[in-house]
Amino acid sequence: MESASAAEALIPLFKLEKVLDQDQAGRRITLLGTVSSENALLTLERAAFPSSLDTIAALQSTLTNVKNLGANDIYAWYLANIQPSVFAPDLKINLIYPCTPAHIKKYSPQVTRVVSETPSVYRDYVRPYMQRKREEGRLNWVYNIIEGRTEQEDIILRQSTDLGNDREGFLLLPDMNWDRKTMGSLRILGLVERRDLWSLRDLRRRDVGWLRRMMEKIEESVEKIYGVERDMLKLYVHYQPTYYHFHIHITTTSHDPSATQATLKAFSLPNLIAQLETLAPECDSLGDTSITYTIGEASELWAEVFGPLKERRLPESSK
């Protein structure tokens, strides 16, 4: 697609075949169809309202088909339409064309399962899976940042060995999903320098002091650089994470929480530290506890480990 007008010309050519998925409380819909006989995915998403008073007033003046659904005392609720207006878009649209079967699978609805990972399931199946992922070289982009080869201009803070322990270094950089401007949706990524932590499973009782110092330093830095008060910052890690090098997600409480912050997926760092602090003596790390979390059926971990376990078959890593 070379020009805006070429891209715009594709939209009327989209021939709808199937509603593939609908999410975000029904406000996003993904359609499968064709453009010039090739597969294409079209995603329609309700746009945000404009926020200026004048534009809202203009929008309000176009309300039509107002239909009352119910009323009780001082409360009433309705459905309505608005006239399209050039200064307030109704929709955001994404087009993928031509798209592959992999795209269609990615945008099809996926069943999410709750799995209970005991210490032995972790040791026998999940940790070997993590090791395979690490060996596939998927962490090169992380090492490139840590070793100073790429994205150095993005680094907000590099706290290297100067905490008196060469295993205490970490760095902060903007999350690639953040526009780096809107404070209400601030997202920062914290990457530790040490490479022996694959996930929260590797956090040990002896790491508590370091984790506390790191948390303190992250909050202090983000407060200083972005002016967000530290008691409005959320620090959490994912389990399962997308990649197996320990990293921390930092966002603010003014962010509407979504799936990425959901229980059974996001584990808050301060509560993990509290758990480590009150861990039974026979446990040395969070690898010695059961962890319950959600994963998609389309994930490799489901296909290779938890799907087979559910059917009482041996997972792949043990074959």
Added chain:
Amino acid sequence: MESASAAEALIPLFKLEKVLDQDQAGRRITLLGTVSSENALLTLERAAFPSSLDTIAALQSTLTNVKNLGANDIYAWYLANIQPSVFAPDLKINLIYPCTPAHIKKYSPQVTRVVSETPSVYRDYVRPYMQRKREEGRLNWVYNIIEGRTEQEDIILRQSTDLGNDREGFLLLPDMNWDRKTMGSLRILGLVERRDLWSLRDLRRRDVGWLRRMMEKIEESVEKIYGVERDMLKLYVHYQPTYYHFHIHITTTSHDPSATQATLKAFSLPNLIAQLETLAPECDSLGDTSITYTIGEASELWAEVFGPLKERRLPESSK
């Protein structure tokens, strides 16, 4: 508001004064204004898309002002408008009229704070606060259900003393926020019969067996009654909860997670059980750990406890 047409007649009378709040990724906006010189709140919310193929095709045919924002390889993204159509509403609207200052406060944006509740802050300030709330009689509706006086027709399961222990009873009923039909948004409430558990803080190591049996029975019952596979069920509790009688929220993984499931607010039951199982010997309950969570600045707990603590003043309960 006596009739639909009377309610509909109010909408054109709304005089916009101020944008009070905008959330849900910008797709909901709350407006403060007046109707006939009295305060009114108008909430505009982007409606869900229709899901039938024909309606989507009709909607697609009305796309106008398609403006390409960018393109890269097979990906392109746009803004656009659609023509209003009687079979697909663009908006949901709520009107509160006349509204009070309390309504305006409730719908104004609220700062959310992250607080760290140590065992001593819990013991000295938060538990006394909980006790005051319990004494205000706010739990009567819970006791009415447990003792069989109200909502008995709604009860899905009553597991009373027949588990061999008179402290093991609990019951399940649909959450009042669930329409009782849409399986994708299933929400069930689990209420324990015993009254000595105010919150997750009261869960003890000795409760592990009971909690596991209760979880098993809840999953089995919801699977049997609603046909939702048990590994698609999420069980979690809130801290702080809305009321101080221990209760469990049950929903499905097909539900888009929102703030009610967010980390630092929702604590998954299986992970709390795992934490209890690996708790250090000097701790008897989750009251002996630090818990970090989010609360709104407009909450009583912020006003009475955590706000004063932040400013190094004595919380109210100690005065």
